[in-house]
Each structure stands twice: as C-alpha cells, then as structure tokens.
Amino acid sequence: MKILVTCKRVPDTDQKIRVKEDGSGIDDSNLAYVLNPFDAIAVEEALQIREEHDAGEEIRIVAVGVGIAEYEAELRTALAMGADRAILVENSNTMDPWAVANTIAAIVARESPDLVLMGKQAVDDDANQTGQFLAALLQWPQATFASKIEFGGLALQVARETDQGIEEIEVPLPAVVTADLRLNEPRYASLPSILKARKKEIEIIPYAELQLDISPQLDLLSMKSEISQRRCVMLEDVNSLMEIIRP
C-alpha cells in the first residue's frame, strides 16, 4: 500500500507577517518557513497508519511538494518525521489551488497511491480547495476536515468536523482525505530518523516535464493588512474596569 502526502512550504504564521507596500504580496525578508501545520498533521497520520497496520503488508509513504527549489527543506521535514520518499515538482511560478491539484493528479497517475492525505488547507492563503479539486479530478471519493481516521484495509472510517457536529462517513480506497487540526499532534522527528533522512533522496521533477496545460483560475489583485481598531488602555483599578463593562 502506498500513501501520498502533500507538503506545502508556508511562512510560520506565528511571526509578524507584513504585506509589501505595493500590495503585490507578503514581505518575505526575514521570514521563517515551515511545513504547513495541517500537512504535518497529514504526515503524522500516515506514519500512525503505518505504525498500526504495517503487519506483513508494507505501507510506503511518499511526500510530494509542488513549488520552488526551497521546498526541499520542508520535504526533508517530512522525511525526517518518517516518510520513505519525497518528490518535488519544481516550479518557480506562483500556482493557484487548481494548478496544484492538477499537478498532484499527474503525480498520482505516476505513483498510483491508495490514499492521498493532505492538510485541509495551507495557513498562508487558507484556500481550502486543493484537496477537493484533486478528488474531483481523480474522480475519487473524498473525506475533508478529518478529525479521526480508522483504517480498515479497503475502506476508511472518517470522522469529519462540520459546523453541525462530527459526521462519520466511510470512504472506499483509493480516496483523498484532508486533515483537520484535531486529527493528531505531529511528532518532533527523532534523532535517528533525522540522520536517516539525510541519506534519503528527493526526486526532482521539472514542472515542464509533466506537460500540463493549466490556465490560472485565480488572479491575485492585491493584498493589504487589516488595521486593528482595537485600543488598549491601562486602568487604574478594578472600579474603573467595572464602569466600562457595566451595561
């Protein structure tokens, strides 16, 4: 069995993020990048499925990234956590979720995985589209916002987080599943695993080699920072607080 896990490189959003003055994007000077936290959850889930079910039947985990050469750092994170292989489709151009989904679909055609695990969204653009697009392109069943996955060989029992509550569904494999926050807590890579990952190779596929003809569905017009209207003042004592909060 093979699990494909997608890995996006995103700015660490705990930092202070600034928008460029001309609104063309975010100012990336001094920014630290990390593996998209939801993708890290997807990697962790793949590892747990392998740890729990790899009795006799070998489960292979392949990490896939689509983007610039620097993506290697985040694919190394996935390898250090325990993924077996990594593939980088190298493309220096900005891609929208539709283009990324098409690219991953091309990799799925090459790799024939039984399951594609993805973060429900990336924390940089919060698009939350690639997983759904991919399932549609592959004509596979999808389970989005997974907060629990039970692996039953030919099908998965998935608990989905919805606005109405937890929805439990079954999806036959192959399928696309996107991970929500509560699915698990990603591990810090172990020392032996980090050392082992240094020897693992990352397969680089130039984007052009896939010969995809995808027109962008999204145009980024401009970005701007939300200006907070909140003001903080220091109050003298509890009574002055009472005066403010008392109706």
Next chain:
Amino acid sequence: MSKSIQTSFDVIVIGAGVAGLSTAMQLAKRGQSVVVLEREQLGNGSTGRAAGLLGQLRGTAESTRMLMDGVEIVLDLEKQADVEIYVQTGSLRIAETPERAEEIADLVTMGKSIGFDIEHLTQAEVAAKLPYMKTDDLLDACYCPTDGHLQPAELVSAYIKVGRKHGVQYHTNCAVTNVIVTGGKATGVETVVGEFHAPLIVNAAGPWSYLVAGLTDTVLPTAAICHHYLTTRPDDSIKIDRFSPAVRNRHHRLYTRPESDGLIVGMYGEEATEYDMESLPSDFDMSAMKARLDDILVATLVYNAGQRFPWITERTSMTITTGIMTFTPDGKPFCGKLPDIEGLFYGSGFCGHGIVQSPTIGVIMADLILEGETSYDIDAIEADRYFDEPEFQTRVDIKAAAYEMHSGYYGNVEGRKQ
C-alpha cells in the same frame, strides 16, 4: 510624545526582563524615580521562556550566599504581592560516572562546610522520590531540600506590583534607539516614542544588551544563544507530583522539574544555534519562536531526555519551548559600570540563570548605582572584567568564547579543567 508623559527621571532602566524589573524595584524602594523602557511587552523576552530552576549551591560560597539571600527577598515579595513564586520542591544531582560521583562528593563537602542543607541519597531513596526516573545506573546522588524553582511569570508580576507601589513607571513598545551622551556622561535615551532623560541609565536588555551597548560604541561581550526545553502534557500513567524534586543530570546535560502535572526537561547541549540580534526584525517577539519539527537540537533534547526518563520519546505528547539566552565568555553576568561612560550601568548576561539571580542582582545593582559599592563580593560578576581586553573586542571572538562556555556548561566536570 504626549505632553502629559513624564520624561525626566533619576534612573532609566532599559529592558523589562527580571534583571531590569528587579533593579527598578530596588531603586524605587530607595526613593529614586525610575522608568523602565521595554521594546516589547513586560517579561516577554528570555524571562518569559525561562524554567526558573533554583539550585543554590553553585560554584563559590559567595554565589550560594547571593542565591540564598534571593530566596529571602522572594519570600518577602510573595507577601507583598500575594502570589506564589517559590516552589520548594527540593533538588537532586545524580551521577552515573565516577567523575560525576566525585563532583557530587565535593559538592556535599562544600555545602556542609557553609552550613547548607545537603545530603547523599542512596539509589533506593532517589527511586522513591522520583518513581518516573531511571535510577538503576546511578552511582551517587545528593539532595538539597531547600532548592526548587521560582515561577517566572509570578516573579515578574510581583516585581511590577511592588515596583508600581513605589512609583516605577513602565513603558512597553518603547524600543530605545539611541543613548544620549554629553561630555562623557549619559544623560538620556531616544526611543521610538521620544526622548527620556536621567543621569543614570541601566542596560538590562538581555540578548539585546550588546546592541544597546553598541549605541555608545561600548563593547559588551555577550552572545545570544538559542535554548529549548520540553514540557510533557499530563499523562495518567506517569504521575508527576507538583513537588517532585528538580533534577540536574550533567552526564546527559539535562535539568528537569515538575510543571502542571507534566515534566519540564531542558538541555544545555554541546551544540547550539546562535543569533545575531541585529539580524532579527525590529519587532521580533521571542514568544513566537518555534522549533522546526526536524530540528536536530530538539531531537537531541528528546533523545537525551529519554536516556533518563525512558517514557519520553518523540511520540510523547509535549510542547517545546524555544527562547534565547544571553551568554558570556565565563558564564557569569556583567553587573556594574564600565570606565568609558559615566552614569551607564549594566545588568546582563545571566547565562540561563537570570530568574533565580535577579532578586539579589537588583539589590547589588541598586547598591552599585547609588552607593558605588556593595557588601557582596562581586569580583566574579563585575562588568569591567573584560573591558579593553584585546581578545574580547570583536563579535567573532566574543561569540566564539561565549559558545565555548555554553558547550561546556553542563559538559565539563566541575572543579576540573577540560
């Protein structure tokens, strides 16, 4: 700056970590008008990430005396501010090699000679105190029942509460951009919100202190070094009592203490990540620092923690706290003034021990600033001990020396040259 803000004081303190807050409080208690200028939020730098372990028996009898006096100050602060700061868990040192066992024997002898409460423990006694720790390989251990830890957040709030009562003013988001020197004397500072004036200025800017010193072309030999510790989440199968003793395990380079039904385990490793503070964003927030999931130093920490606490693995539910410590070439802080500029004082470079040193350091700083002398023997921590020393003038040399000190911090066997 709004006209209503007071801009002239007796003393300006740069930096609202424990060193600056303690110094400001002590100065105000002695009748000085004091303002603390903080680039970010109060207590949010190294202070906000600290574990706060209090091991009073350190190196010399004088440093032990400083730490013991610090406990008295803390007990008084607890009363005044109505918070619990000092958690007296006791502390253990453990040895699994003959060298470390000798180190412990020396420590017990030294402790007893100055009347400090310390005793050897057998393996069985250690196991009884710390059922969640591997003990079968221990050759010796010693126990100091009056040790424990200081809770950093509570200590900060007490310094501020008592400081405010004595008139200290605190300005946050108020980064100092220049130190004004007139005729060889410091007279004030420029900040992002305007000028403040005082004839006495204290540089307590922690990892940023060498940059603040640089504003007057002064070389302060400190370096910023990254540090991690893990905190395990409560787990019903591993019961960790709130009053379990802290442990120092120098062989594995670990320290540990209980925290909210979990365990804090930190490491002073052989390797570390260094920071050039000038290359960080001007609004850098240390609380947003985060270790990568594949950080090799975190992996080493978890690995070493597992050597002593076998239930800790990469699958253990835990958080990793990441911060920056300020190291010096000899592992001791810089307190006092330098010969170059009148009125400018330093209180920085606490090498990961700022929380527990801060109560007495505040007293020493106030002594030095107002009286020019102190009853403590401060030879080892005097600010001018490297002044104009040719081998501690460039950033490259200073960083190399501080890094070497950090590498040997837990690695070296005490009392012996490596």
